[in-house]
Each structure stands twice: as C-alpha cells, then as structure tokens.
Amino acid sequence: MKTQVCIIGGGPSGLMLSQLLHLKGIDTIVLEKQSREYVLGRIRAGVLEEGFAKLMREAQCGERMDSECEVHHGFEISDNGVLQRVDLTKHSGGSSVVVYGQTELTRDLYEARDRMGGKVIHNVEDVVLHDLSADTPPWVTYRDGDEIQRIDCDYVIGADGFHGVSRKSIPREVLREYEKVYPFGWLGVLSRTKPVSPELIYARHARGFALCSLRSQVLSRYYIQVPLTDTVEDWSDEAFWEELKRRLPKDVAAALETGPSIEKSIAPLRSFVAEPMRWGNLFLAGDAAHIVPPTGARGLNSAASDIYYLYHAMLDHYHNCDDTGLDQYSQKALARVWKAQRFSWWMTSLLHTFPDSAEYDRKLQDTDLAYLFSSDRALGSLAENYVGLPF
Numbered sequence: 090m091k092t093q094v095c096i097i098g099g100g101p102s103g104l105m106l107s108q109l110l111h112l113k114g115i116d117t118i119v120l121e122k123q124s125r126e127y128v129l130g131r132i133r134a135g136v137l138e139e140g141f142a143k144l145m146r147e148a149q150c151g152e153r154m155d156s157e158c159e160v161h162h163g164f165e166i167s168d169n170g171v172l173q174r175v176d177l178t179k180h181s182g183g184s185s186v187v188v189y190g191q192t193e194l195t196r197d198l199y200e201a202r203d204r205m206g207g208k209v210i211h212n213v214e215d216v217v218l219h220d221l222s223a224d225t226p227p228w229v230t231y232r233d234g235d236e237i238q239r240i241d242c243d244y245v246i247g248a249d250g251f252h253g254v255s256r257k258s259i260p261r262e263v264l265r266e267y268e269k270v271y272p273f274g275w276l277g278v279l280s281r282t283k284p285v286s287p288e289l290i291y292a293r294h295a296r297g298f299a300l301c302s303l304r305s306q307v308l309s310r311y312y313i314q315v316p317l318t319d320t321v322e323d324w325s326d327e328a329f330w331e332e333l334k335r336r337l338p339k340d341v342a343a344a345l346e347t348g349p350s351i352e353k354s355i356a357p358l359r360s361f362v363a364e365p366m367r368w369g370n371l372f373l374a375g376d377a378a379h380i381v382p383p384t385g386a387r388g389l390n391s392a393a394s395d396i397y398y399l400y401h402a403m404l405d406h407y408h409n410c411d412d413t414g415l416d417q418y419s420q421k422a423l424a425r426v427w428k429a430q431r432f433s434w435w436m437t438s439l440l441h442t443f444p445d446s447a448e449y450d451r452k453l454q455d456t457d458l459a460y461l462f463s464s465d466r467a468l469g470s471l472a473e474n475y476v477g478l479p480f
C-alpha cells in the first residue's frame with residue numbers, strides 16, 4: 090500500500106489528523122492496534138477547550154458535539170467542605186469550556202472517517218517503522234494474521250499513545266524523557282445518575298482529592314484519589330460512594346444521587362514529556378509524546394494543539410512546498426506542551442493529599458488556595474490555562 094501520511098494510532102489524535110488532512114486532499118492510512126469497540130469502550134477525558142471544539146467543527150465532526158455538549162463558564166473548588174467558584178469566563182476574558190466525553194468525540198471521528206471512505210485498519214499487530222531518518226521515504230510494516238503488510242509513505246505520525254511503538258522508534262541517544270510519577274491514582278466511576286452539581290467540583294480534602302464531573306444530565310463521572318496499591322476490586326460501589334461523600338461539602342454529599350457503576354477504573358497519575366517530537370520523517374503527537382495528571386483537564390487538549398500544528402505544517406508542505414511548519418513543529422508543540430505540564434502539576438499539587446508531605450507543605454497548599462481566591466490576577470492565570478492557552 091502507499092499513502093502520503095501513515096498515522097499510527099486510531100485514538101482522538103490520529104483520527105482528528107486523518108480527518109483534517111483528508112478534507113484538504115491529503116491521503117492518510119490509520120493503523121490501530123485494537124478493535125473499534127475496544128477503543129470506544131475507553132472512558133477518558135470530559136472537558137474540551139474551545140480550540141479543540143473548533144478543530145472538531147473544522148473536521149466536519151462538530152454537529153453532535155454542538156447539539157449534545159454543555160458549555161461551562163466556571164467550576165467550583167471545595168476546600169475541606171467550603172465551596173468557592175472559579176468564574177472562567179470572567180477571568181479569561183470571555184472564554185468557556187465544552188463538556189463532551191472523549192468517547193463520543195472519538196465515535197464522531199470514526200463515523201466521519203467511515204462516511205468519507207477513510208482507511209482505518211484495526212487489530213494491526215507488530216507495527217514496525219522503517220527508514221525514519223533516511224533521505225529515502227519511510228515505510229511501515231505490520232502483521233495482518235500470517236501476512237506482513239507494507240505501507241510506503243512520505244511521513245509517519247506517531248499518535249499511538251504512551252504505550253505505543255512510535256516514541257520507542259526514536260534512538261535512545263536522540264530521545265530525552267522527563268517524568269514525574271505521583272504517589273497516588275484516580276479511581277473513576279461512571280454512573281447513569283443526575284450530576285450532583287451543574288458545574289464541576291474539584292475537592293481538596295484531608296482524606297484525599299475528589300472530582301465531580303459529568304457527561305450529560307443523566308450521566309455522571311466521579312473520581313477519588315486512591316493509593317497506588319489499591320485495585321478496582323478493593324472498591325465496591327457502596328464503598329466508593331461513601332468515600333466520595335466524605336470528601337464533599339455536607340450539602341453536596343446529601344444531594345448526591347448514587348447508582349450502579351457502569352464503568353470503574355483506576356488511572357495512575359504521571360507527568361511525562363518526550364523530546365524531540367520529531368525525528369526525521371516521524372512526528373509524535375498526543376499521548377505518544379506527553380502525559381499529564383488529569384487534574385487540569387489538559388491531556389486531550391494538549392493532543393489537539395499538536396494536531397493543529399501538524400495539520401497546518403502538512404498543508405504548507407503539500408500545498409505550498411513550504412517545510413517551515415514541519416521544521417518548527419517539535420519546538421512549537423513542546424512550548425505549549427510544557428505550559429500544560431506546568432499547569433497540570435500545579436493543579437495536582439494544589440488539590441491532592443501527598444502521603445509523605447510535611448505539615449509545612451499542607452500550610453503552603455492552604456496559602457496557595459487563599460491567595461488564589463484573594464487575587465483576580467491569580468484567578469486569571471488559572472482561568473487562561475484551564476480554558477486553553479492560544480495554539
């Protein structure tokens with residue numbers, strides 16, 4: 090097979106780029122390790138920046154999002170039971186965020202690829218990237234049952250997530266990795282219940298962090314911080330709901346509608362960045378290059394800016410014979426990635442209980458929160474990061 094851009098990974102990053110390039114007449118093939126059902130079974134991000142929503146519309150995939158999403162102008166922070174609201178729209182100069190699940194937007198992207206005859210190959214095995222740095226064009230192989238298939242292309246996009254093959258295809262002597270692992274994880278539950286609050290509640294509590302989020306007015310998403318040693322089996326639905334209530338303001342806990350979990354999982358928290366995001370004709374995008382703790386809702390949104398930069402760089406290459414965007418991609422993407430890393434680390438440090446932290450550190454958290462709500466400038470900084478820094 091031959092294509093212009095071979096994309097490894099059929100998650101939101103890979104699908105979004107494939108769809109955007111297709112609309113501009115640039116041919117792609119997407120290789121996905123899992124089945125479509127498996128990919129669509131993942132419950133992940135819930136909050137989108139306006140920039141992400143604009144990309145969905147530009148990819149002609151925004152219709153269902155615009156009809157089903159919620160636009161949020163703020164969220165609450167609960168500090169040991171005391172609620173304070175962060176007015177995102179006021180402190181960001183008019184911006185807001187879109188609440189629409191990653192599962193749904195991935196479904197929308199898959200359906201658009203199908204509608205336009207996009208080539209997405211599922212259940213691929215043993216993907217290998219060849220001649221990435223050579224002056225000759227790269228090529229990709231994968232196993233399809235007993236056969237080895239080959240795809241010749243101009244460029245390879247590594248959109249295959251943290252555990253993918255692309256980042257590992259960059260030589261050790263070239264790749265630099267930066268990582269911070271947090272001493273806790275998030276236990277997440279999805280339930281067909283009415284959300285306890287119209288806006289998200291980020292809760293700091295001596296027992297640990299909690300988050301009240303939603304997917305719609307009949308589908309709620311909740312998280313509690315748990316030790317890394319915990320497993321999903323340690324947490325019955327009843328135990329989860331009781332612990333969540335302990336970490337919320339009393340009136341919120343009293344109003345909480347509980348119900349059976351339809352999804353329950355534990356995600357470890359890490360901050361991770363791989364540099365460079367380009368090596369020869371390989372470009373990394375999304376979780377393949379960077380991971381953030383989900384506290385700042387930056388994960389999926391950082392993938393969006395990578396895709397935006399790559400999309401415009403590929404247009405300039407194929408339509409204007411201008412490779413400036415490709416040559417500057419890694420530096421430009423990393424500049425925004427690191428700002429999302431900083432914000433995600435800050436929100437995580439502010440709101441979580443660190444098992445080995447000194448009393449002094451806890452007083453600093455108290456002070457950080459007190460300062461935040463005493464200063465419009467501090468709230469402005471939080472708001473502009475949360476709604477998304479410019480692409």
Ligand code: FAS
Binds near residue numbers: 123135213356
């Ligand atoms: P993805 O990991 O989504 O997609 C990569 C795709 O590549 C996968 O489908 C995988 O099957 C495929 N793949 C892997 N190896 C391959 C190979 N060798 N060959 C072919 N295909 C291969 N972000 C938030 O903003 N808020 C959240 O609450 C949040 N929660 C999260 C919870 C979990 C458990 C995880 C893992 C992430 C979470 N994230 C969250 C971040 C998440 O939303 C990512 O940012 C988003 O999935 C990034 O999308 P992709 O870059 O497409 O990577």
Ligand code: PHB
Binds near residue numbers: 289302310383
């Ligand atoms: C979610 O709804 O899954 C969600 C929302 C905001 C976050 C993290 C997760 O910061």
